[in-house]
Amino acid sequence: xxxxxxxxxxxxxxxxxxxxxxxxxxxxxxxxxxxxxxxxxxxxxxxxxxxxxxxxxxxxxxxxxxxxxxxxxxxxxxxxxxxxxxxxxxxxxxxxxxxxxxxxxxxxxxxxxxxxxxxxxxxxxxxxxxxxxxxxxxxxxxxxxxxxxxxxxxxxxxxxxxxxxxxxxxxxxxxxxxxxxxxxxxxxxx
Ligand SMILES: [Zn+2]
Numbered sequence: 001x002x003x004x005x006x007x008x009x010x011x012x013x014x015x016x017x018x019x020x021x022x023x024x025x026x027x028x029x030x031x032x033x034x035x036x037x038x039x040x041x042x043x044x045x046x047x048x049x050x051x052x053x054x055x056x057x058x059x060x061x062x063x064x065x066x067x068x069x070x071x072x073x074x075x076x077x078x079x080x081x082x083x084x085x086x087x088x089x090x091x092x093x094x095x096x097x098x099x100x101x102x103x104x105x106x107x108x109x110x111x112x113x114x115x116x117x118x119x120x121x122x123x124x125x126x127x128x129x130x131x132x133x134x135x136x137x138x139x140x141x142x143x144x145x146x147x148x149x150x151x152x153x154x155x156x157x158x159x160x161x162x163x164x165x166x167x168x169x170x171x172x173x174x175x176x177x178x179x180x181x182x183x184x185x186x187x188x189x190x
Contacts, residue, residue: 011046049182057105061086094127117149134175
């Protein structure tokens with residue numbers, strides 16, 4: 001007998017207050033916020049060392065952290081949780097409808113670490129204009145021991161070809177530090 005609904009919940013602390021950056025914040029301030037989410041997830045023992053957030057213009061739509069173990073769900077990565085939360089908030093599956101410009105704010109996913117192969121797919125279909133990344137995939141694998149999966153070698157170009165601007169290495173060292181802290185605690189690799 002299967003359930004008629006799928007439920008995935010963030011940790012209680014994610015309901016706030018969370019202290020997001022002010023309107024007009026740039027990539028670095030937004031990344032500091034995503035990294036702080038990742039660090040809090042580690043320190044609270046609520047999941048893996050990953051945090052993400054989605055903005056439409058200056059509006060924070062949703063946050064996400066890794067809750068794979070707590071939710072018993074392999075898909076519950078930070079990026080998927082943030083994108084699904086944002087989609088739930090706006091009530092449609094593609095966050096950005098039509099070309100960005102007058103009247104339509106740019107939608108950005110800011111994630112503390114490079115998306116794995118699953119989250120790469122999730123980014124493709126979610127309708128975002130920008131993907132901002134902290135730690136690199138090799139950081140995730142070497143520092144925390146997670147498997148990023150078989151990403152296409154040309155993944156940044158694949159995103160660019162679909163109109164998604166990619167910016168990497170934003171606050172990379174701060175993001176790497178959270179990965180290392182998680183490994184030092186002996187956290188599981190889900
Ligand atoms: Zn992922």
